[in-house]
Amino acid sequence: MSTYLSTEEVISGQPIDTTRLTFSELIQLLEGQSAPPTLEQLESWLAVVEIASEDLQPYLGFKEGNYWRHRVCRNDSVEMLVICWRPGQKTPIHDHNGSHGMVKVQQGVMWETTFDFNEDKGLGYKTGRECQTGEVTGADVPDIHQLGNPEVSGQDLITIHVYAPPLGVLKTYKVGSSQVDLYTPNDFPA
Numbered sequence: 429m430s431t432y433l434s435t436e437e438v439i440s441g442q443p444i445d446t447t448r449l450t451f452s453e454l455i456q457l458l459e460g461q462s463a464p465p466t467l468e469q470l471e472s473w474l475a476v477v478e479i480a481s482e483d484l485q486p487y488l489g490f491k492e493g494n495y496w497r498h499r500v501c502r503n504d505s506v507e508m509l510v511i512c513w514r515p516g517q518k519t520p521i522h523d524h525n526g527s528h529g530m531v532k533v534q535q536g537v538m539w540e541t542t543f544d545f546n547e548d549k550g551l552g553y554k555t556g557r558e559c560q561t562g563e564v565t566g567a568d569v570p571d572i573h574q575l576g577n578p579e580v581s582g583q584d585l586i587t588i589h590v591y592a593p594p595l596g597v598l599k600t601y602k603v604g605s606s607q608v609d610l611y612t613p614n615d616f617p618a
C-alpha cells in the first residue's frame with residue numbers, strides 16, 4: 429500500500445513545492461500546519477530539506493555535561509528543534525508520550541538504540557545502529573529509544589528534530605527495570 433503525499437502545500441497564500449525545501453520553507457510549512465502532520469509527511473519533508481550552515485547559526489550552541497536543545501518553531505500541531513551534542517552526550521532512554529518524530533543528522537554521526545518494554549521483565553535492549561550525516565530516522569508511537577553522539581566519534585553532532593504534536597512530558601526508562609519516570613525537557617534559553 430502506498431501513502432499518497434501531496435507535493436504542494438499552500439501556506440499563507442503561497443504555494444510551497446514540498447519535493448524540495450529550503451530551511452525557511454520548512455519552517456513556514458510547519459508553522460502553517462493546523463493538525464499534526466503524519467510520520468510519513470515529516471519523513472518526506474526532512475528527507476528533501478536542504479539546510480545550509482548559515483541557516484543554523486541562530487540555533488547552534490554546545491555545553492559541557494549535556495546536549496543542548498534549541499527550538500526553531502512550535503505551534504499546537506508540530507515543533508522543530510536543533511540539538512547540539514558533544515561527543516559522549518546522550519538522551520535518557522525515553523519515549524515521546526504520544527508524539528511521533530523524525531530526526532535528520534545534519535552533521536556528525538548519531539547512535540540510536542531502541543528498546544522493548546515488558547511489564548514483567550522491564551526494559552530490554554532491542555536494536556542499535558548508527559545514522560550518518562544526511563540520514564533521516566523516525567520514532568513512531570510507542571517506540572522507546574536513546575539517541576546520542578558516540579563518545580568515540582571525535583566530532584560534534586548536530587541534529588534536526590520534528591515532533592508532532594509538540595513534545596510535552598516524556599517518559600523515561602531504565603534497562604532491566606519496569607519503573608517509568610516522567611521527564612520534562614526544559615533547557616531552552618528563557
Ligand SMILES: [Fe+2]
Pocket residue numbers: 522523524567573575
Ligand atoms: Fe526521542
